[in-house]
Amino acid sequence: ITALENLEQFCNNIDANNGRYNAFLEINKNSAIDCASNIDSRINNGETVGKLAGLVVGIKSNINVEDFHITAASRTLENYLGSYDATVIQRIKEEDGIIIGMTNMDEFAAGSSTETSYFGHTENPVALGRIPGGSSGGSAVAVAADMCDLAIGSDTGGSIRNPASHCGLIGFKPTYGMVSRQGLMDLAMSFDQIGPFARDPGGAALMLEVIAGYDKTECTSLDFKIPNFTNSVKNCEDSIKGMRVGVVKQFFDVSDDKIVNIIEESIDKMKEMGAEVVELSFDYIDLCLPTYYLINYVEFFSATRKYDGRKYGNRIEDVCGEEVLRRIHMGSYISQKEFSGKYYKKALQARSLIKREVNKLINDVDVMVGPTVPKLPHKIGTTLDPLDMYSYDVLTVIANLAGIPAASTPAGDVRGIPVGLQIQSKPLDDAKIIGMMAALD
Numbered sequence: 001i002t003a004l005e006n007l008e009q010f011c012n013n014i015d016a017n018n019g020r021y022n023a024f025l026e027i028n029k030n031s032a033i034d035c036a037s038n039i040d041s042r043i044n045n046g047e048t049v050g051k052l053a054g055l056v057v058g059i060k061s062n063i064n065v066e067d068f069h070i071t072a073a074s075r076t077l078e079n080y081l082g083s084y085d086a087t088v089i090q091r092i093k094e095e096d097g098i099i100i101g102m103t104n105m106d107e108f109a110a111g112s113s114t115e116t117s118y119f120g121h122t123e124n125p126v127a128l129g130r131i132p133g134g135s136s137g138g139s140a141v142a143v144a145a146d147m148c149d150l151a152i153g154s155d156t157g158g159s160i161r162n163p164a165s166h167c168g169l170i171g172f173k174p175t176y177g178m179v180s181r182q183g184l185m186d187l188a189m190s191f192d193q194i195g196p197f198a199r200d201p202g203g204a205a206l207m208l209e210v211i212a213g214y215d216k217t218e219c220t221s222l223d224f225k226i227p228n229f230t231n232s233v234k235n236c237e238d239s240i241k242g243m244r245v246g247v248v249k250q251f252f253d254v255s256d257d258k259i260v261n262i263i264e265e266s267i268d269k270m271k272e273m274g275a276e277v278v279e280l281s282f283d284y285i286d287l288c289l290p291t292y293y294l295i296n297y298v299e300f301f302s303a304t305r306k307y308d309g310r311k312y313g314n315r316i317e318d319v320c321g322e323e324v325l326r327r328i329h330m331g332s333y334i335s336q337k338e339f340s341g342k343y344y345k346k347a348l349q350a351r352s353l354i355k356r357e358v359n360k361l362i363n364d365v366d367v368m369v370g371p372t373v374p375k376l377p378h379k380i381g382t383t384l385d386p387l388d389m390y391s392y393d394v395l396t397v398i399a400n401l402a403g404i405p406a407a408s409t410p411a412g413d414v415r416g417i418p419v420g421l422q423i424q425s426k427p428l429d430d431a432k433i434i435g436m437m438a439a440l441d
C-alpha cells in the first residue's frame with residue numbers, strides 16, 4: 001500500500017478511538033499528508049527513499065518537534081511550541097518517517113501510569129479500564145491501538161519498558177549514551193534515554209538503527225559503531241543457540257506468582273531453542289528503588305529551576321501536580337548543603353555499588369531475563385500511595401542505575417492483561433537483546 005493509504009488508516013483509527021484512549025494530545029494530519037504524498041511521488045519517480053519511508057510515528061510530548069506543542073503533559077508548558085527538532089526527530093525525518101503527533105505521558109515523565117497528565121489519563125486498549133503503564137503510556141497506546149506504526153518514548157526508570165509490558169508491545173531502552181538526548185526534556189539526565197515502541201522486533205530494530213549514533217551536540221553521547229540491528233533479527237535463531245541466559249532469583253521473589261509462571265514458560269522456550277540457563281543472585285535489590293528515587297529527586301529539582309515563569313511557561317511550583325511538587329520539594333531538601341553528605345553522596349555511593357554488582361552479573365552471561373514489571377496494571381481510578389506506585393519500578397530502574405540496555409517483549413497474559421519479559425544485556429550489546437526477542441517472536 002502507499003504511504004498515503006497507510007496514513008489514512010491510522011488517521012481513521014485516531015478519529016474513531018483517540019477520544020476514549022487519549023493516546024495523542026496533538027496531531028497534525030495536514031503536515032503528515034504532505035509528507036506521505038511527497039514520499040509516494042518520489043517512489044513513483046523511482047527515487048530512493050529513507051529507511052522509514054511511509055511509516056507513521058508518534059512522539060512523546062517531552063521531545064522537541066518543530067511546530068508541535070511540547071508540554072511534557074504539564075500545565076507549566078501548556079502553550080509551549082517546539083521551535084526545533086531534537087536529534088532523534090531530525091534522524092526520523094531524514095529517513096522519511098512521518099510524524100503524526102505528540103503523545104500523552106505522566107507529567108514531566110514522573111510516573112508509571114499516565115494518570116498524572118494535566119490533560120487527563122490514557123486508557124489501556126488491551127486491558128480495558130486499566131492503566132497503560134507509564135510514563136510513556138500515550139506512545140505505547142498509540143501503537144497498541146493501531147494509531148501509528150511506531151512510537152518514541154523516554155525511559156528514566158522504566159517508562160518505555162513498563163507501558164510496553166502492560167500493552168503487549170516491544171519497548172526498548174538503549175545503552176546509556178547510545179541515542180542522543182539532545183532535545184529531550186530532562187527528568188533525571190544521568191538515567192534518561194530515548195527509545196522505540198514497536199509491535200515486532202523488526203520495527204524496533206529499524207527504529208534503533210535510525211535514532212542510534214554519536215551526536216557531537218550532546219555531551220553524554222557515545223562514539224561507537226551502530227550495530228546492524230536488522231541483521232540480528234534475521235540471524236536470531238543461530239545466535240540463541242549456546243547463549244548464556246542469566247536468571248536472577250530476586251527478580252522472581254518480588255513478582256506476582258501469575259507473572260512468574262508466564263516468565264518461566266518463556267525461559268523454558270529459550271532452553272528448547274538451545275540457550276543455557278545460569279542461575280544468578282543479586283543481593284542489592286532492596287537498595288535500588290531508594291537509590292533511584294533519591295537521585296531522581298535531586299536531578300529533577302535541578303532540571304526544573306528553569307521553569308521559573310520568567311522565560312517561558314508558568315512557574316512550575318504554581319501549577320504542577322502533586323507528584324512533580326513532591327519531587328521538587330524532596331530534591332530541594334536533599335540538595336541543601338547540610339544534607340548533601342548525608343543523602344545525596346550516600347545515594348551516589350549506592351549507585352556505584354549497584355552498577356558494579358550488575359556489571360559483575362552480566363559479564364558472566366549474554367543476557368539477563370525476568371519479569372519487566374512485578375505486578376499487573378491497576379484499574380483506572382484506584383488511588384495508590386506513592387510507595388505503591390514506585391514499586392512498579394523495582395525491576396526496571398536497575399538498568400538505568402547501571403546504564404545497561406534493557407527491553408520488554410510480550411510473554412503472555414493473565415486473563416487478557418499482557419505480561420512482558422525483560423531482557424537486559426551488557427553496555428553496547430543492545431543487538432543481542434534484539435536477537436533474543438526475535439528468536440522468541
Ligand code: GLN
Binds near residue numbers: 135
Ligand atoms: N516511574 C519512574 C519514575 O517515576 C520512571 C519514570 C520514567 O522512566 N520516566 O521516576
